[in-house]
Amino acid sequence: MMLDESTPECDACPLDRRGFLGQAFFAILAASGMSSVTATAALALEGSEATYSIPARDGVEIDKKGEVILVRDKGVVYAFALSCPHQKQSLRWKEAQGRFECPKHRSKYQPNGSFIAGRATRAMDRHPIRREGDIVRVDLTLKVRRDEEPERWESEQVRVG
Ligand code: FES
Known part of the structure; x- marks a missing residue:
């Protein structure tokens, strides 16, 4: 069946055309193993701690709001500070390149936060993270720097898959 602009909305249909296309897009991403970027919000934001669904x-x-980037990469979850470690610009995910990039001076980072190139001189800062059932708890008061605490930086991750 062809669907054109004159096709009336169906009250019985659970999705309009935009919703259907959006779901189809994410289904294709999931099937291809590609990652996607979405806005999220903490399930709870209690003072120094944010909780998120895995x-x-x-x-x-x-x-x-929490200034957190939550990444699941190859079955491992990380919580990063949203700000670039160079001059605090909010980092962005570059879908096509599969990496983070700073819009200010173009520093580049791997999905696990490792530094690739640019003016920044260290990896993305990680927040302490721990799993509790189906959620992760993220400590917002602390940013772990790889150049200062490399072993702790490596350990701030949760394997979920
Ligand atoms: S603020 Fe990000 S590289 Fe300078």
């Missing part, structure tokens, strides 16, 4: 698949979630 992402169901690999991808990038950005919580602007």
Whole structure:
């Protein structure tokens, strides 16, 4: 059946055309193993701690309010500070390149936060993270720097898959 602009909305249909296309897009991403970037919000934001649902698949979630980037990459979940370690610009996920990039001076980072190139001189800062059932708890008061605490930086991750 051809669907054109004159096709009336169906009250019985659970999705309009935009919703259907959106779901189809994410289904294709999931099937291809590609990651996606979505906006997210903490389930709870209690003072120094934010809780998030464990992402169901690999991808990038950005919580602007909490200033946290939640990444699931190859079954491992990380919580990063949203700001670039160079001059605090908000980092962005570059879907086509599969990496983070700073819009200010173009520093580049791997999905696990490792530094690739640019003016920044260290990896993305990680927040302490721990799993509790189907959620992860993220300590917002602390940013672990790889150049200062490399072993702790490596350990701030949760394997979920
Ligand atoms: S602020 Fe990000 S590289 Fe300078």
